Amino acid sequence: MTKTAQQRTNLLQGTLDMLILRTLLYGAAHGHQIGKHIQRTTNDFLQMQHGSLYPALHRLEKRGWIHSKWETAPDRNREFKYYRLTEKGRKQLTVEESHWKQMADAVARVMWPAAEES
C-alpha cells in the first residue's frame, strides 16, 4: 500500500458511509459494484479498499440503514448479495448530506475567506 493511498483511505473513513448510501440511491447493488462505482465516479481518486468497504456495509446493515438479500444477477446466472437502501437509510442519507454540506462550507470559509467575500 502506497503512502498516498493510505492517506486517501483515512480521508474516506468518515464519509464512506455516506458515499455508500448515496450509491445505493440508484438502486440495489452488490459490494463489488458499490466499490467500483465509487472508484469510477471519482476518476479513480478514491480507490476502494475492500478492508473498509465490507466492514462499512455490515455496519450500515447492523444499523438498519440498508438491508441485504441474495439475488441472481440479471445478466449472469449467479447469485450476489445485493444491498438496498431502507427507508431509515434514505432519511439518514439526507442527514449525512446536510452535515457534509455544513462541514464543507465551514471548511471552505476558513480556507478561502477572500473568495467568499468577492
Add this chain to the structure above:
Amino acid sequence: MKWWQIRRRDTELERELRSDLDMEEEEQRERGVPEEEARYAAVRAFGNHTLIREQTHEAWGWAVWERMWQDARYALRQMAGSKRFSAVCILTLALGIGAEVTIYSVIHAVLIDPYPYRGAMRMVHIHLYDKDPAPYDLALDSTQFTQFAKSPVLDGAIAEDVYTMALTGSELPQQLQVGRLSPNAFDYFGLPAFLGREFGRSDGEHVAVVSYHFWKSHFTGRPDAIGRSLQLDGQQFEVIGVLPQRFAWTGSDVYVPLPDSRDPRRPANVYARTRAGFTDAQAEQSLTPLLNTFARETPANFPQQFKVHLVHINEVAIGRFRGFLVVLFVSVTALLALACVNVAILLLARGEVRKAGIAMRKALGASTARILHGLLAEAALLSFIAGGLGILFAFAGIRLVHLLIQPLPTVFPPESSIALNVPVLLFSVGVASSTGLLCGVWPALRLARVDLRQAVQGSARNVAGQWSARNIHMALLAIQVALTILLLAGCGATARKLQQLLNANLGYRPQNLASVNLVLTEGAHNTWADRTQFYEQIRAAIARDPKVISAAIGHLPPLILDSTPVSAPGSNLNSGNVIAQQVSPEYFSTLGIRMLQGRLWSSGETAHAVRLAIINDSMRRRYWPHTDAIGQTLVLNHGVANGNVWRLVAPGDDQHFQIIGVVADTPNRGLDETAYPAVYIPYSMMPFDGFDVAIRTRSNPAGLLHAIQLDVHRIEAGQAVGDLVTANDLLNGDILGRERFAARLFTAFALLGLGFAICGLYSVQSYLVAQRKRELGVRIALGARRKHIIGTVTRFSMIAASIGSGMGIAASIALSRIFAHWTSGNVRDPWVLLAVVGVLLGAAVVASVAPALAATSIDPVHALRAE
C-alpha cells in the same frame, strides 16, 4: 446480531467475498489479462482476504470475544503440540501455587481468622506484670467483675474459673476439665449452640453445656444427649446444649455457670474484649486506676506494684510461632517466584524456537498486538490450568498439614480450622493469575517484537546464541539459584535446630517414664496433715504395682514453670528468681536425675515438711560458684504463709531453707532454653489441691492407666485420675513438635525449590545445545575434544550457579537477623551454608550431565545437514 449466529454469518460473508472476487477476476479477464494471471491479479486488487474478514467481524461487535476464543483455541493447540514442555510448565506452576495456597490456608486459619467468636481479634487476656518476667492473670471477685465489665473501653467481659472435676456416677470416676463461665459468657462469644441451647442469666447453677468433642466421646454424638444429666464431683448437672466444633475456649470438656462468689478468696479469671476504636494502650491506661482500686480492696489477688498489659488471645496461643509462619509464607512465596522464573526461562527458551513462526505470521499481516494477545493467552491458559491443578495440590497439602499437626494439638489454637475455604480460594485465584502475568508477559513482549528479517538472519547467526537472550537467561538462572540457596539455608537451619534439640542433654531418662495428674474433689482432704498423707498413700499404691519400678510426686520436665523470688544471704547474687518445685524424695531416682552433691530428704523429713532444700547445678553455679552450697541458707518468698482455698501450708511460718544437696540440671524453661536456677522442696511444704505422680515403668507405660485407676479407686472411690502422659509425648509435644513441623515444611519447600532449580538449569542447557547444534557439530568435525565441548555447554550454567550461590549466601547472611528474630534457627551457620552450596552445586552438575552428553554425541554430518 447474536453470538450464536456468527458462524452462519461468517459463511455468508465468505460467500459474498468470494462472489465479488469472482467478479473482479472476470473483469480482469475482460480487460485482457491472460487467463492464468487473472486470478492472481484479482486477489492482488482485492487485498488481504483474511484481514477483510476479520475487519468485517469487528463491525458485528463480537470480535473481542471471538479473538479471545480463537486465542484460547490457538493456545490449546500450541500446548497440545508440545506436551512435555507444557506438562513441565504446568506442573512447576501448580506445585508452586499448591504450596503457596497450602501455607496461605494455614496463615488464614491461624493468623487472620483463627477464632469463630464475635470480635475475636479484640479479645484479650489481662496480664499484670511486676518485676517477675512471668505475668499474673487478672482475677476478680464477682462484685469487682460487675464493676469491671462496665468500663467504657471494654465491649464485654467474662469471668472464668477452669476446674478439674471428676465425672462420677459410673464405675470408675473420670477426670474432666470444667469451665465455669459467668452467665453472660455465651452472649459474649456470640456463637450459637450446635444442638440445644446455651445457658444464660436466667438458668440455675445446675445446667451444663458440653463441648463438641466431649459430646462425640462421651455421648457418642447422639442427639438425645440433651436433657441427660452429668454427675460432676457428686453434683447433678442437666445437659442443655452442645457447642459447635470450633468452640474451644480454654479447651474444657464441659461448661457450667460460675456461681456468684463475693468471697475475695475465690476470685475468677477475667477476660475481656476491647471496644472498637480504642487502642490497647488507651484501654490499659483507662483500666489501670480501676484495677489499682481493686488491688487495695483485695491485695492478696494482685502483685505489688503492677503494670496492666493486654495480650490478644491469638498472641497467647501463637506467640513466637507467628514469626515462623510469616517466615514460612515468605519462603513459600519465594518458592512460587522460583516456579515463575522457571516457567519464564522455559517460555523464553521456547520463544527462540518459535521466532521464525511468529515472524511469518507478522509478515502475513498479523499485528503485534494480535500476536501479543495470542502469547498472553497461552500464558493465561497455562496459569489457569496450573491454578486448577494447584488447588488440587493445595487440597492434598492441607491434608498433609493436618496429618503433621494431628499429634500436636497445641501447635495452633484449637478453634482454628485449616481448610480450603472461600477466602483461600479467592487468594489462590489471585495467585494463579498473577503468576500467569509474571511468567508470561515478559517472554511474550520479547517474542512479539521480532520481525521477519531478524528471525531469518537469526537462524544463520545461531552460532553462539544471542547475547541479550543469554544475559537474560543467566540473570534468571542466578536469581533462581539464589532463591534456592535461601530456601535450603532455611531448611538447613531448622533441621539443625531440631537436631540440637533432639540431642539436647536432658538430665533425665525419658524412656519408660510417664505421669498422671490427680485433682481432689473440691473441699476434700482439707487439712494439711490429711492431704499430705493422702498424697503419699496414692504414690505408694502406684509404686506397688508390679509394672512400676518407682513412683514420685512431682511434674515431669520440660514443663515450663513459674518462677519465685528468692534471696540467698551470703551468696554471689543475694537475690533473684528461681523455679521452686515441690517433689517427693523418690523424684530424682524415678526420673534418673543425677545427684551431684550432698543427700536427699529422708521420708520422715518429708512427712514433717522439714525446711531442707535441694538445688540444681545451674543455681549452684550462679549463686555459689566458688563456695560449697551445702549448708547454705536460702529464703523463698512465694507467700508460703498465705494459704488459700486451693493451697494448704505446712505448720510453722518459716521460709528459710537449708541446702542439703545439688542435682543435675533438667530443662525447666522449655527444651530450647538453658536450665533456670531451681530449688526442690518437699511436696508437703505447700500441697495444692492437685498433684502429678511421675512413674518409672519396666516396659512401655501406655496401658497402665486402668491399673492406676483401680489402685486409686480402692483408696478413695470418688477420686478420678487424669490421662497418662508419657515423657516422650511431652518432649514431642509443644516445642519439639513445632520445630519438627517447621523442619518438615522447610525441607519440603527446599526440595521443591531444588527440583525447580535443577529443571531450570537443565532446560537452559538443553536449549543451548539444541540452538548451537551446528556450531558444536563443526567443532567436533574439526577435532574439538569432549572436554572442551562439555566445557562450552556447562560453563554458562556454572557461572550462573556460582553468581546465584554468592547472591544467595549474601542474602542469607543479610536476612539472618530477621530469620533469627522470628524463628529459633540460624541461617548464617557456616556449616549449614557450606552444605547448602555443596548440595546446590551437586544439583547443578546433575542437571548438566544429560545436556553435556547430548552435546558430545552430536553427529557433525547430521548437524550440518539439518539446516
